[in-house]
């Protein structure tokens with residue numbers, strides 16, 4: 218079973234210990250050669266960061282695309298106090314991917330805890346911004362530009378009040394939907410909204426409770442069990458995305474399972 222690990226691992230003593238071995242493993246995988254080389258500082262900001270360059274960069278990448286890393290960013294708030302809360306399911310999704318794929322997410326870069334590895338033979342980066350939710354874009358904007366991530370390979374994973382509990386939605390682009398983390402990311406990508414997002418349903422607050430108190434609440438034991446299934450489904454979605462492309466994954470995520478069909482239709 219996956220553990221709720223993560224944010225506490227930010228002690229610098231621990232980090233410096235892990236960093237060396239992580240990058241050694243990385244070189245073994247040929248990563249630095251493939252795609253994680255330093256961006257040329259003189260070419261900053263990288264084209265991938267410009268809104269209008271997103272599609273042309275995507276087209277240009279069609280041939281060499283397999284070489285560019287995907288960047289999966291889970292949103293949350295750092296620190297003990299926020300661990301396991303609804304607003305932090307993005308972090309937990311990253312932890313689930315990291316554990317299943319054996320990727321160590323322990324180094325600190327651009328205000329995020331990051332890990333690099335392979336899913337199948339596709340290079341991926343996993344990141345959990347440590348800026349606090351509202352400022353997530355400070356971290357994501359820098360990661361995208363430094364590692365020259367094409368915007369169609371930046372996937373932001375976050376909690377969503379408008380999606381039924383434990384359900385997922387995968388879209389290729391869109392607005393921030395009132396989510397502070399997404400608002401900040403869009404601001405730092407020069408208002409581009411053309412990057413995929415995996416939204417995780419956390420349900421609606423009870424009538425008497427405000428949205429902020431609700432998202433900062435923890436899950437019940439039953440909810441946690443149900444979420445484990447969601448994390449597994451999210452992991453499956455990520456694997457399909459990097460191996461077979463975004464559209465296949467979107468179909469997988471957004472097509473209701475047969476048993477869900479009647480309820481979904483009632484909700485329309």
Ligand SMILES: *[C@@H]1O[C@H](CO)[C@@H](O)[C@H](O)[C@H]1NC(C)=O
Nearest residue numbers: 349350351352397398429432
């Ligand atoms: C951060 O987000 C909260 C809502 O979660 C909001 O009330 C607060 O004003 C925001 N702070 C900043 C500095 O944007």
Ligand SMILES: *[C@@H]1O[C@H](CO)[C@@H](O)[C@H](O)[C@H]1NC(C)=O
Nearest residue numbers: 389461462463464465467468
């Ligand atoms: C993915 O789907 C979109 C819209 O449904 C379509 O425009 C696009 O061509 C598809 N991409 C691929 C690679 O099939």
